Amino acid sequence: MLELVTISALNGVLYGMLLFLMASGLTLIFSMMGVLNFAHASFYMLGAFFGFQISQMLGFWPAFVVAPVLVGGIGALVERYGLRQVHRYGPVAELLFTFGLAFVIVEIVQMVWGKGPADYRVPASLDFSAFTVFATNYPAYKVFELLTAVAIFAVLLVVLTRTRIGLIVQASLTHADMVAMLGHNVPRVFMLMFGVGTGLAAVAGVIAGPALVTQSNMAAALGPILFVVVVVGGLGSLAGAFVASLLIGLVQTFVVSVNLSVADVLSRVGVAAPAGGILLDVWNVTVAQIAPIIPYLLLVAILIFRPTGLMGTHAR
Amino acid sequence: MRDVASEINISTRGIPYPAGAAAAARLAAPWIALAIVFAILPLIFTSGSALTMLSMMGIMIVFALSYNMLLGETGLLSFGHAVYYGLGGFLAVHAMNTVVHDALPVPLPLIPVVGGFGGLLFGIVFGSVSTRRAGTAFAMISLGLGELVASSSLILRSFFGGEEGVSTNRTKLLHLFGFNFGPQIQVYYLIAAWCILCMIAMYALRRTPFGRMCNAVRENPERAQFVGYNPRMVRFLAFSFAGLFAGIAGGLSAINFELVNSAAVGATQSGLVLVAAFIGGTGSFIGPVIGAVLVTWLEAMLSDITEVWQLYFGLLFIGMVMFAPDGVAGLVTKHAPLWQARAYGSMLRLAQAYLIALAPALVLLGGLVLGVELTYRISGKAAEGTMISFFHATLDAASAWPWALAAALIAGGFGVFRLTWPLVGAAWHDAFVHLPATGRAK
Numbered sequence: 195m196l197e198l199v200t201i202s203a204l205n206g207v208l209y210g211m212l213l214f215l216m217a218s219g220l221t222l223i224f225s226m227m228g229v230l231n232f233a234h235a236s237f238y239m240l241g242a243f244f245g246f247q248i249s250q251m252l253g254f255w256p257a258f259v260v261a262p263v264l265v266g267g268i269g270a271l272v273e274r275y276g277l278r279q280v281h282r283y284g285p286v287a288e289l290l291f292t293f294g295l296a297f298v299i300v301e302i303v304q305m306v307w308g309k310g311p312a313d314y315r316v317p318a319s320l321d322f323s324a325f326t327v328f329a330t331n332y333p334a335y336k337v338f339e340l341l342t343a344v345a346i347f348a349v350l351l352v353v354l355t356r357t358r359i360g361l362i363v364q365a366s367l368t369h370a371d372m373v374a375m376l377g378h379n380v381p382r383v384f385m386l387m388f389g390v391g392t393g394l395a396a397v398a399g400v401i402a403g404p405a406l407v408t409q410s411n412m413a414a415a416l417g418p419i420l421f422v423v424v425v426v427g428g429l430g431s432l433a434g435a436f437v438a439s440l441l442i443g444l445v446q447t448f449v450v451s452v453n454l455s456v457a458d459v460l461s462r463v464g465v466a467a468p469a470g471g472i473l474l475d476v477w478n479v480t481v482a483q484i485a486p487i488i489p490y491l492l493l494v495a496i497l498i499f500r501p502t503g504l505m506g507t508h509a510r
Numbered sequence: 511m512r513d514v515a516s517e518i519n520i521s522t523r524g525i526p527y528p529a530g531a532a533a534a535a536r537l538a539a540p541w542i543a544l545a546i547v548f549a550i551l552p553l554i555f556t557s558g559s560a561l562t563m564l565s566m567m568g569i570m571i572v573f574a575l576s577y578n579m580l581l582g583e584t585g586l587l588s589f590g591h592a593v594y595y596g597l598g599g600f601l602a603v604h605a606m607n608t609v610v611h612d613a614l615p616v617p618l619p620l621i622p623v624v625g626g627f628g629g630l631l632f633g634i635v636f637g638s639v640s641t642r643r644a645g646t647a648f649a650m651i652s653l654g655l656g657e658l659v660a661s662s663s664l665i666l667r668s669f670f671g672g673e674e675g676v677s678t679n680r681t682k683l684l685h686l687f688g689f690n691f692g693p694q695i696q697v698y699y700l701i702a703a704w705c706i707l708c709m710i711a712m713y714a715l716r717r718t719p720f721g722r723m724c725n726a727v728r729e730n731p732e733r734a735q736f737v738g739y740n741p742r743m744v745r746f747l748a749f750s751f752a753g754l755f756a757g758i759a760g761g762l763s764a765i766n767f768e769l770v771n772s773a774a775v776g777a778t779q780s781g782l783v784l785v786a787a788f789i790g791g792t793g794s795f796i797g798p799v800i801g802a803v804l805v806t807w808l809e810a811m812l813s814d815i816t817e818v819w820q821l822y823f824g825l826l827f828i829g830m831v832m833f834a835p836d837g838v839a840g841l842v843t844k845h846a847p848l849w850q851a852r853a854y855g856s857m858l859r860l861a862q863a864y865l866i867a868l869a870p871a872l873v874l875l876g877g878l879v880l881g882v883e884l885t886y887r888i889s890g891k892a893a894e895g896t897m898i899s900f901f902h903a904t905l906d907a908a909s910a911w912p913w914a915l916a917a918a919l920i921a922g923g924f925g926v927f928r929l930t931w932p933l934v935g936a937a938w939h940d941a942f943v944h945l946p947a948t949g950r951a952k
Contacts, residue, residue, distance in 0.1 A: 230646045276832065283835045286587050289649060290788060293589075294828040297781065301821035305882070306889045414777065418657040421650040429647055475666045483665060490658035494639055497651060501642045 197328035210443025211343035215398040217435040219391030225430040232292035235417030236299035237392040241399025246314035254317035266393025273388035314408040428506025525717040548702040568701040570802035576755030582792035585728030590656025594629040596775030598757025601628030602764040622761035629757015637749035663772035675771025791837025856941035863937035870926035877919025
């Protein structure tokens with residue numbers, strides 16, 4: 195039991211940090227530009243596929259650096275020549291633009307790499323077990339993923355709070371006009387922010403690709419959960435996104451390992467199984483089986499009890 | 511622009527209907543004309559596939575109009591509208607099976623009522639949660655609820671039928687007047703009748719005080735509150751009505767396909783209705799109708815000629831968002847003042863400018879298409895050789911020159927287009943400067 199808890203906690207924190215790697219970029223872009231980037235998960239997928247392609251040609255470590263830079267560059271171009279054009283039509287048009295972009299990126303990935311999973315493997319230099327908890331070997335690659343996510347989180351925190359660039363970014367979040375008056379090129383700050391945000395998503399893709407499956411449906415599978423994270427945390431709140439990422443990461447990881455169903459609980463207290471129909475479905479569902487819908491149930495619960503999200507300050 | 515609320519001049523009294531028999535006839539005329547068009551269409555397009563497509567268009571029109579009650583009328587961007595369409599469809603298909611099983615005296619034409627009821631019910635349930643927020647948060651919540659239902663559909667197998675879905679037989683219900691609804695033509699007329707009914711209902715709803723309040727909430731929820739209406743309640747009512755009509759569309763699709771599976775509640779279906787409403791134009795009533803027809807036709811036509819049709823579809827959507835955010839209907843209404851002012855000379859000059867700009871645009875488009883098809887050939891379908899057929903010419907994707915051709919077409923087309931586009935701008939400017947003041951209504 196303790197073993198299960200330890201391993202699940204490690205995996206949950208890892209999953210949560212990967213989510214935060216993406217949610218942080220998404221939240222920064224949202225609070226600065228008022229655009230929720232629907233295609234954010236698509237940049238994560240692009241990161242995984244770029245990482246796969248470049249690691250085939252140059253090896254994993256160059257890919258680890260080059261792929262996020264390339265994807266971030268694409269993100270900056272999208273902001274410069276796409277979003278900026280759409281901005282004058284209002285926030286709905288911007289969201290629709292990124293929605294269309296997500297659709298197009300999936301199609302391009304399918305066109306170039308096919309619909310099947312890509313053979314993106316853990317590099318040999320990290321393919322060993324780092325330590326042993328009880329009887330389970332914990333792979334070094336997962337430790338590497340966790341360390342990368344934590345390191346980026348730390349760098350982001352330092353840059354945002356301790357440097358001049360971070361100061362300008364923070365100021366642009368709330369007082370974009372004033373920052374522009376002071377002579378800073380705010381549109382360029384937006385473009386760089388968008389590039390950095392999508393680049394962070396790509397880092398998540400590059401490091402998660404070998405551990406999960408690199409496939410053209412990975413954006414569609416992760417995207418909605420990402421949006422749940424930012425809504426549950428409170429739109430525009432970086433701290434909220436952090437809490438919600440870890441919460442959803444831990445809950446989903448723990449739930450998968452619980453093999454309990456309504457039948458187990460109720461039959462123990464003497465309730466008979468229903469004859470059939472939809473009740474029987476509910477009766478037999480194990481907790482592990484509902485793992486995919488847990489984030490959405492959490493979303494509904496949050497909306498009922500705290501509509502602005504965990505740390506959201508006001509309704510947007 | 512929608513943000514200029516004061517110019518739009520929203521009245522909370524609804525749009526009054528003019529009195530008198532002549533006015534009533536004028537009000538009814540478009541609907542009678544539409545009914546005649548619906549009646550004649552299958553006589554013109556007689557093939558089986560055309561009839562299937564017309565039926566699907568009818569369903570899509572109802573679905574897209576119901577979607578536009580949210581996006582266009584109330585300003586709610588939903589990424590999960592298929593939930594109500596699909597759940598309505600599932601309830602309808604179960605109702606049909608129950609009717610057949612218990613031999614109940616229910617004829618097929620009433621089944622969409624069950625679908626509408628299902629859509630309304632779930633619209634009320636999910637709407638009460640999701641309409642607490644508007645804007646971006648609402649969009650994300652609708653996405654989350656859509657995923658919730660789509661994921662649940664794979665768990666609750668007895669209702670959703672698992673992967674294969676739930677099938678039925680529409681001919682086994684009570685026959686009225688000798689119609690058994692076996693042939694597609696009878697189903698088409700059933701769908702057409704429901705389509706017109708729903709269109710009239712939605713059009714009328716738009717003109718009620720409630721419809722105007724929806725617009726007010728879209729423009730400025732705070733001011734709507736000052737007038738004495740609760741924006742959340744208005745959003746909730748609009749959401750429920752949208753669910754109702756989406757459910758009817760789902761019920762019609764259950765009748766049409768005799769099968770409903772979990773794809774009906776999925777993200778793809780939600781995306782499709784969004785794209786249809788947007789491409790048609792969300793600013794007017796006719797927009798989503800145009801969009802539904804166009805998207806259904808494009809889907810059938812593009813998927814026949816290329817395997818990467820969804821990519822072109824997505825690019826078309828992005829293009830519309832960037833350059834024509836009011837959709838096809840918006841493009842048409844932009845030219846309406848010229849037509850009303852009978853400024854035929856300016857229209858002719860404008861048409862000339864359009865034609866001149868169209869040529870390089872087509873070259874650019876051809877280059878893009880060639881590039882996409884070449885890429886697809888060497889990556890996605892590498893196993894089938896490197897030869898592609900492009901406008902009846904056979905090209906080899908392994909050699910360099912088709913790629914150079916694509917690049918040249920893109921660069922040349924783009925360059926010339928940039929040169930010719932100012933002509934359109936100038937012609938447009940001239941046309942509207944010389945427009946008589948009477949024609950510049952609104």
